[in-house]
Amino acid sequence: MTKLLSVRDLRVGFGNDSKANEVVKGVSFDLASGETLAIVGESGSGKSVTALSINRLVDFGGGRITGGSIVLTRADGTAFDVTGSKEAALRQIRGRDVGMIFQEPMTSLNPVHTIGDQIAEAVRLNSGLRSDAARKAALDVLDRVRIPDAKSRMDYYPHQLSGGMRQRVMIAMALVASPRLLIADEPTTALDVTVQAQILALLAELRAETGMAMIFITHDIGLVAGIADRIMVMQHGVVVEQDETSNVLDNPQHEYTQHLLRAVPHFASGNAVRTDGERVPAREPVVKVDDLVVRFPVGGGWLKPKGAIHAVDGVSFDLVAGETLAIVGESGSGKSTTARAILGLVDKQRGDIAATTGRSKRPIQMVFQDPFASLNPRLDVEALMAEPAIANGQKHDKALRERMAFLLDKVGLPEDALKRYPHQFSGGQRQRLCIARALMLNPDVVVLDEAVSALDVSVQAKVLDLLIDLQHEFRLAYLFISHDMAVVERIAHRVAVMYAGQIVEIGDAKAVLASPQHSYTKRLIAAVPAIERRKQHFAVDVTQVPSLVRPAGYEPPDARWREAGSDHRVRHEDTP
Amino acid sequence: MSRIFASFVRHPSGRIGLVIVSLYIVAAIMGTFGLTPHNPLAMVPIDRLKAPNEAYWFGTDILGRDTFSRLMVGIRQSMIIAFASVACATIAGTIIGLFSAWLGGIWDGVLMRFMDVLLAFPAILLALLIIAIVGPGTITSIAAIGIVYTPIFARVVRGPALSLKQRDFVDAARTFGSTQPYILTRHLLLNLVAPLAVQVTLALAWALLTEAGLSFLGLGTQPPTPSLGLMLAESRNLMPQAPWLMIFPALTIMLGILGFNLAGDALRDILDPRTQRREA
Structure with a gap:
């Protein structure tokens, strides 16, 4: 395998004093052609900034490369210094050598043009083909990303396509220029699990067909097992671990990697279901x-x-x-x-x-997905907790306050929480608060x-x-x-x-x-x-x-x- | 509350606005209790058209009345009308905007189109029309200016109320069976305090100007009660001989509007959640 990309001691900072506000603090890695590297880390770990530095898109987000080097080997074998190049030279690299797909395919596509036109434009810019030839090339590439009935989909607007389809269109646009390196920045995070599997499968097949290298950025370490050759784990702008996929997953050295692997919810195909509560069919349903x-x-x-x-x-x-x-x-x-x-x-x-309606007038209560949106930010916890009771004719008295304190204790929040406001709690604490509130009326369901x-x-x-x-x-x-x-x-x-x-x-x-x-x-x-x-x-x-x-x-x-x-x-x- | 005040003092233009607005409020209160250097209504024929001097700081008018004292009482008059009319507009506009957003459908259409019609008229023209129908006076001015600014409040309330209505905490309140008045006041209105506060401050500036305009046209405050617009109108023919009669009321109006505008802008910056987050 030939070396495609070499990153040495990369440092990237933001703001006026970019040396002081470094987000990436000395990252080094190599990538051979045809190889897939997964960069894993939580938000703020610098994984996206690292990837955006490779095609210098980071410049447009206010970032500055403050140190280190990025050297890309071009198709003709010459070495290209990314860190020292001017914008005009970089434009030759983007697309042709380094393609990119983003997390949110809706915002990456122009809503007022059909997808056929958008892909054809990419073809025109890259290969100089004109009208009909460009459209034909666009159709070819849509077929390559396995969009069913591609011919009629050419005339669709982005909003007429599902999230998975849009991501395929984005991949098609990146493929137009036959890049030798594809950077995928959380390409499946916004998608459903079956669609995610489809996109991963597609990326794996395309890599086999074209022999391109890939950098796959994700926060989900469970996702990369099927696709990556090597894994690089980042935390606070530094690489904490970097090795072959199986080594990282089976034998993690750094405690942060171990923590990430432990925290991933583990699906055991029905072997880890709860064993309490046998269903008695004769019992009256609530x-x-x-x-x-x-x-x-x-x-x-x-x-x-x-x-x-x-x-x-x-x-x-x-x-x-x-x-x-x-x-x-x-x-x-x-x-x-x-x-x-x-x-x-x-x-x-x-x-x-x-x-x-056994024990409560309102036997069904609900807890919502977003604990930040389901609590009124202007009310303190006491007012929030009291609302269900007041809505059902109870008085805001000592008994009610005792019930609030009792439930707060049950969900593991301190009693002095009553005088605080939602923004003073973390997401998990807020969701506990929502659970306690849902229990105020003693529901069955x-x-x-x-x-x-x-x-x-x-x-x-x-x-x-x-x-x-x-x-x-x-x-x-x-x-x-x-x-x-x-x-x-x-x-x-x-x-x-x-x-x-x-x-x-x-x-x-x-x-x-x-x-x-x-x-x-x-x-x-x-x-x-x-x-x-x-x-x-x-x-x-x-x-x-x-x-x-x-x-x-x-x-x-x-x-x-x-x-x-x-x-x-x-x-x-x-x-x- | 004290945090907002502290941010006000820190905000560069907010500080200036706060000083001006406080100054005007003090002047208005002193004017109310007769704490003026001279009697604003007393005519001293021997001191007619005096240029500003030690006894009469801003000079005297053609009837020998002290301009400075008259300005203080004029500010009081303007402030009463501005505050009262903005209060009317806030209450009416908030109720209309809130119901429009909450009920939706045909109610929203009818109420907001009616507001659009009111908004389509230039403010002073609409106020003129109302006064022409009812007749001039302080109460009429308050009502007219109040009606003119109601649509602005209705719009300011309706937009955020529409998005608040969709929020999870409103849905949660419905699952508890909370009553509509409870949801409207605790969940919607409470979250609208910040945009309303900004709008009130800015509307005070416009109301001040509109009141001055109406008085200038002789349709607002009636003589002999001093009023800023009225003083401007009286000074028109004497401009070459007594320019101070025009300059000082005009400056008073201008400064007042500037003060409320600066305060409103500062309030908007302070209450904006984006700037708040930056501070935190």
């Missing part, structure tokens, strides 16, 4: 949802909706006390809409939601809508433990909405898989996670990244989520179910 339907009208003109988004289409399940039902699925599958409909935050078209998704991994584990403890103590039933299979495995007794507004598989957590029956569940579980999956390439899968927009009056065919076990039901798949 909440029973029957044939829930939520539709949002779209299109049409005055007083005449042309169709409707079938966000939730005939969802039924029940929950008994002390049990957790996890609803898993991707964005757009209708899992959050289901939760919001149960709380009455969106109007349902049809269906029954029957809750026992708590709906947790991605309640731990916004938290750091180590905080996430503690909040999950807290939830399990509270469940035992108060015999709570949880409806746990999540896209994260590892988290679901930890907390769920039962799992319901949602796809395109419908439950496709429901049952005992171990049964569903260990032996998924429905093809979508299989895909979902296969896509979960894991440290064990070394170099195990995913097949490129181009299955698209079907459109949920239906003509007015459309009713889906009745669901037919088959039993796959004592508590495991699978929806029959319609053969199109």
Whole structure:
């Protein structure tokens, strides 16, 4: 292998005094052609700045390279000094030698041009081809990134494509110039887990086809096992560990790497499910949802909706006390809409939601995803906690304050928290606060809508433990909405898989996670990244989520179910 | 509160604005309690049209009344009208904006289009129209200026209220079964205090100007009560002989507007969460 890139003691600073504000403090690495390097680190570790220095895009963000050298070997074998070159020379490098794709494909594409035009423009700039020839080259490259039906997609605008499709278009634009090095800056962070798997598979295949080298930047060390040859772990602007992928993952030397590996939620394919709380079928459910339907009208003109988004289409399940039902699925599958409909935050078209009103007037309470957005920043904790009680006719008296103190203690917050404001707490503490507030009315059911998704991994584990403890103590039933299979495995007794507004598989957590029956569940579980999956390439899968927009009056065919076990039901798949 | 005051003193132009506004408030209070150097209404024929001197700091007018004392009472008059009208506009505009955002749909359309119609007229013209219908006077001025500035407050409230309405904490409040008045006051209004405070300060400057304009046209404060606009109007014909009669009221108006504008700008900087974060 020939050496492609050599970075020595790179230092990058920001601001007027860039020497004093160094973000990257002496990074060195080499990259051979065809090799993949993963740069792993948390936000602020300097991983993106390091990558942006390689094509000097860092200059446009206010950064200055204050020391060290970056030498790139060009296609003709000459060495190119990146650190000392002028802007005009750098422009020759960008795209042709070093391509780049970013995290958010929507903001990287121009919303007023079709994707065909945007790729054709890249072709024109790079190869000088004109109109028809450029369009043909654009079509070729769209085919190469496996966009189905590429010919008609050429005329689509970015907003008409899904997130995964947009990221493919970005990759196609980078491929136009046949770069010898592709820098991918968190390319899958904004995407769903199955789409993430598709993009990773695509990148791996393209690398094999073209022989390009890749620098893959991510905060998720679990993700890189399948794609990277070498891993470089960064913390506070310095490299703490750099080695072959298997060495770093199996035998981490630095304690920060060990910490990262420990903190990654671990999905064990149903072998680590909870063993407490056997489901007793005879017990009366605390909440029973029957044939829930939520539709949002779209299109049409005055007083005449042309169709409707079938966000939730005939969802039924029940929950008994002390049990957790996890609803898993991707964005757009209708899992959050289901939760919001149960709380009455969106109007349902049809269906029954029957809750026992045993110990509370409001037996169902909710904890939201973002603990920063779900607490009014202008109210202190006492006012925030008192709100549910006051809303239900209680007086703000000594008994109420005692209940607040009791619940704060239960969720592990000090009593003096009552006089503080939300911004004085960390994300994990705020989510504890939200949980305590949801318990103020002594509910039977708590709906947790991605309640731990916004938290750091180590905080996430503690909040999950807290939830399990509270469940035992108060015999709570949880409806746990999540896209994260590892988290679901930890907390769920039962799992319901949602796809395109419908439950496709429901049952005992171990049964569903260990032996998924429905093809979508299989895909979902296969896509979960894991440290064990070394170099195990995913097949490129181009299955698209079907459109949920239906003509007015459309009713889906009745669901037919088959039993796959004592508590495991699978929806029959319609053969199109 | 003390933190905001401290930031005010630190803010360079905010400090100047604060000094001017305080000065005007002190002058207005002294004017109210008759603590003026001379009786503003007393006519001393022997001292007619005196240029500024030791006895009459800003000179006297054609009837021999002390300009400085009249300015103090004029400031009081202008401040009363400005504060009262802005208070009316704030209350009416906030209620309209809040309901418009909360109810949405047809209510939003009707209320905001009505506000757009009011906003389409130049401020002074609309105030003229209202006064022409009702007749001049202090109360009418307050009402007219209040109506003129209501749409601005409605807009300032509606925008953020629309986004606050979508926030998770409002959804959370609904899941507890909180009443609408509770949500509107605790969750929406409380979060609107900062933009409203800025708008109030800036609106005071405009109200001051509009009041002066109305009085100048003879439709605001009626003689013999001194008022800044009225004093300007009276000075018009005497400009060559007694320029101080025009210069001092004009400077008073200008300085007042400048003071409130500087204070408003400073308040906007201080309450802006982005600058707050930078300080923290």
